[in-house]
Every structure is written in C-alpha cells, then in structure tokens.
Amino acid sequence: QVQLQESGPGLVKPSETLSLTCTVSGASVSSDTYYWSWIRQPPGKGLEYIGYMYFSGTTRYNPSLKSRVTMSLDTSKNQFSLKLTSVTAADTAVYYCATSRAVRLEILDSWGQGTLVTVSS
Amino acid sequence: DIQMTQSPSTLSASVGDRVTITCRASQSISSWLAWYQQKPGKAPKLLIYKASSLESGVPSRFSGSGSGTEFTLSISSLQPDDFATYSCQQYNTYPWTFGQGTKVDIK
Numbered sequence: 001q002v003q004l005q006e007s008g009p010g011l012v013k014p015s016e017t018l019s020l021t022c023t024v025s026g027a028s029v030s031s032d033t034y035y036w037s038w039i040r041q042p043p044g045k046g047l048e049y050i051g052y053m054y055f056s057g058t059t060r061y062n063p064s065l066k067s068r069v070t071m072s073l074d075t076s077k078n079q080f081s082l083k084l085t086s087v088t089a090a091d092t093a094v095y096y097c098a099t100s101r102a103v104r105l106e107i108l109d110s111w112g113q114g115t116l117v118t119v120s121s
Numbered sequence: 122d123i124q125m126t127q128s129p130s131t132l133s134a135s136v137g138d139r140v141t142i143t144c145r146a147s148q149s150i151s152s153w154l155a156w157y158q159q160k161p162g163k164a165p166k167l168l169i170y171k172a173s174s175l176e177s178g179v180p181s182r183f184s185g186s187g188s189g190t191e192f193t194l195s196i197s198s199l200q201p202d203d204f205a206t207y208s209c210q211q212y213n214t215y216p217w218t219f220g221q222g223t224k225v226d227i228k
Binding site for chain 2: 004045046047048049060062063064096098104106107108109110111112113114
C-alpha cells in the first residue's frame with residue numbers, strides 16, 4: 001500500500017509562490033508503475049484536479065492552472081512537488097497528493113491526508 | 122470542462138438504512154466514473170471505478186451503477202463508519218472533474 005504525506009507552509013502571501021512536497025512510502029517515484037498527482041479542495045467546494053506527472057518527466061496540468069503550475073520529482077528523497085505561482089485568495093484550499101497505477105492513471109488509488117494552505121497577507 | 126453535479130448535497134440517515142447518492146454529468150462520460158469517500162483529516166478513499174467496479178478491500182455493501190450521464194452510489198446498509206462525504210469523479214475527458222460532494226450524516 002502506497003502512503004503519501006503532504007508538507008509545506010500553511011500560509012502564503014498573495015502574489016507569492018505556493019510550494020508543497022509529497023513524501024512517498026511503499027513505492028518509488030522513479031517507478032514506471034505509478035503516476036503522481038495533485039488535487040485541491042477550496043473550503044466548502046468540490047475537489048479540483050491540478051495535474052499529474054510520471055517518472056519520465058511527462059506532466060499534464062489542468063488547463064485552468066497550467067500557466068502557474070510546475071510539478072517535479074526528487075528521486076533521491078522519494079518525493080514529488082508542486083509549485084503554484086502568483087497565488088491569490090482563490091488558491092486557498094486543502095491540497096492533496098495522490099497516486100494512480102499506470103494501467104489506470106485516471107483512478108486515484110491512494111491519497112495523502114491533505115494540507116491546508118491559506119493565501120493571506 | 123465536464124460538470125459533475127451530485128444530489129443531494131446532504132443526506133441524513135440512520136445506521137442500517139439504504140442510501141443512494143446521484144451524480145450527473147453535463148455530457149456523456151460512458152462508464153468512466155469513480156466514487157471516493159472523504160472523512161475530515163483523513164486521506165480520501167477510492168470506493169468504485171468504471172461506474173460499478175468495486176475497489177479491492179471495499180465492503181460489498183457499496184455498489185455503483187449507471188452510464189452515460191447519470192450514476193448512483195448505493196450503500197445497502199449504512200454502518201457507523203460510513204458517515205462521510207462522497208464525491209464522484211469523471212475521467213472520460215481531461216481535465217478530470219469532481220462533483221461537489223454529498224455529506225452523509227447521522228439522522
């Protein structure tokens with residue numbers, strides 16, 4: 001069973017960059033078996049898919065966020081990361097990392113517990 | 122983007138009740154639909170994929186049905202551990218999108 005844990009600042013100022021890390025156990029981020037995703041949930045709203053990446057470096061972002069999102073892998077630490085630039089209050093949300101198997105990448109098998117990020121000055 | 126609409130937003134039920142949650146897609150998504158369970162402070166859990174396939178380890182009291190634009194998640198006999206929020210996700214078209222969630226609480 002893959003386990004994931006998000007970490008990062010809980011408070012980010014408007015116009016700055018949100019940076020989160022997901023630490024993976026039970027699987028390797030450099031494995032071709034898994035895809036690595038980020039999803040967020042604004043307070044009182046539904047989940048929003050941010051994007052995914054693969055060990056090869058392939059990424060696919062939600063077009064609504066594409067201009068501001070970057071995802072990366074750190075194989076030495078078995079982590080993957082999310083950067084979201086030029087944040088506003090609308091980016092306040094619980095951010096989840098998740099994984100899916102390559103044979104069914106759209107289906108999010110395992111999730112982290114989520115981390116709340118508030119955008120405020 | 123494909124819009125996913127769940128109903129009801131909140132459902133009050135008792136242990137032992139049969140519960141049904143509906144998810145509607147703004148256009149046909151065939152059977153490319155998943156259901157997740159969320160509890161506060163916990164990792165969301167995959168329950169159902171491809172509209173009706175039960176994920177390994179998920180109790181058989183959970184079932185899914187539907188195709189096209191209308192889908193349902195049913196819990197045959199609600200257990201104390203089932204009080205949670207349930208969300209549907211379409212994966213027919215990228216970006217994958219989710220419903221707003223249905224909270225099942227104690228009557």
